[in-house]
Amino acid sequence: MLRKRFVVAAASAAVGLVALSACSGGTETAAPAVAPAAAVAGAGGSAPAAKGETKVAVAEAGDLGQVLVDKDGFTLYRFDKDSAKPPKSNCDGDCAKTWPPMLAEGEVQLEGVDQALVGEVTRADGRKQVTVGGWALYRYAKDAKAGEAKGQGVGSTWFAANAKGGKAGQAAKETEAAPAEQKDGATKLVASNVDGIGPAIVDKDGFTLYMFTKDKKNKQPTCNGDCAKTWPPVLAEGDVQLEGIDQKLLGTVKRADGTTQVTVGGWAVYRYAKDANAGEANGHGVGGTWFVIEPAGCKSTAPVKNKAAQSGNAAPKKDDAPAQEYGY
Numbered sequence: 001m002l003r004k005r006f007v008v009a010a011a012s013a014a015v016g017l018v019a020l021s022a023c024s025g026g027t028e029t030a031a032p033a034v035a036p037a038a039a040v041a042g043a044g045g046s047a048p049a050a051k052g053e054t055k056v057a058v059a060e061a062g063d064l065g066q067v068l069v070d071k072d073g074f075t076l077y078r079f080d081k082d083s084a085k086p087p088k089s090n091c092d093g094d095c096a097k098t099w100p101p102m103l104a105e106g107e108v109q110l111e112g113v114d115q116a117l118v119g120e121v122t123r124a125d126g127r128k129q130v131t132v133g134g135w136a137l138y139r140y141a142k143d144a145k146a147g148e149a150k151g152q153g154v155g156s157t158w159f160a161a162n163a164k165g166g167k168a169g170q171a172a173k174e175t176e177a178a179p180a181e182q183k184d185g186a187t188k189l190v191a192s193n194v195d196g197i198g199p200a201i202v203d204k205d206g207f208t209l210y211m212f213t214k215d216k217k218n219k220q221p222t223c224n225g226d227c228a229k230t231w232p233p234v235l236a237e238g239d240v241q242l243e244g245i246d247q248k249l250l251g252t253v254k255r256a257d258g259t260t261q262v263t264v265g266g267w268a269v270y271r272y273a274k275d276a277n278a279g280e281a282n283g284h285g286v287g288g289t290w291f292v293i294e295p296a297g298c299k300s301t302a303p304v305k306n307k308a309a310q311s312g313n314a315a316p317k318k319d320d321a322p323a324q325e326y327g328y
Helices: 037-041 094-098 170-175 226-230 318-326
Strands: 006-008 054-060 066-069 077-079 108-111 118-122 128-132 158-160 188-194 198-203 210-212 241-243 250-254 260-264 290-292
Touching (some): 054 128
Parallel strands (some): 054 108, 188 241
Antiparallel strands (some): 054 066, 118 128, 210 290
8 A cells, every 4th residue: 555645635525526447448438528637636735746747636527427537637547357355457568558557656746535445556667557447548659639538438348537546437337336345245346457367257346257067157156055065146135236247147046055156157156265366266277167257258269277186187086076076
């Protein structure tokens, strides 16, 4: 986290916080008129950040509502393939040339942003990047001047960030409940990027989700009993919320015990009991039948580590066949 480097402007209380988040379209959109950060602060606001210092402020952006901007009024963005729990940036190399990371330099000044939501993440190159709500912040190289937001919706993965680190925009509000409104126990599926795997679906806590090739699309799941202890089914509890996943792919199926399991692309979705931390994918390739499920509703084709052990080729006893097959 950023330590003792926050300067919160007095104008922040007048700005207010709006929780906007969700998914919207995929192509570059026309740039809305975004009020520069200086306009947000008003006549009584603080002076612009000194050269070399970092500033995060809130500005009105037409149909997008409130968005985060830097000290020069340029729109700040978040990337769906990053993760917030734990915070992680997955935009490096050529990606970082198009989407320059907002680095924590000097004192970080805040206007209209809750200090408790602001932190930092260490990038692959060792530099510190500013986060809001756990999401790393970026600029867009094609935004030529303050007030532009040409990066909104690019690749269906890049969105202007709002005051709480969520996705800005009317489409966002219509397709995803705001994080603050998420009910305890509600089911949420998030399109993410898992180390060593690539595109993957994770749950609201960042744990990787899987599919079982012994199941059949839109049919009653076949993993029950001891199998379900090792591979807990993702049950539909409350309104199933999606982030970065096409609503059309979402479905449900009844299990043998009468509970309702979530499906994506027709495939029943599970967690793996041996994933101890968010971002792990120890279940990928287990038994040659369990695989990480991608946001498109298909199995990940990422290479399987330790193939012999995970595919059950270590000469199991005959009585161990079911356990090898189901991975427990």
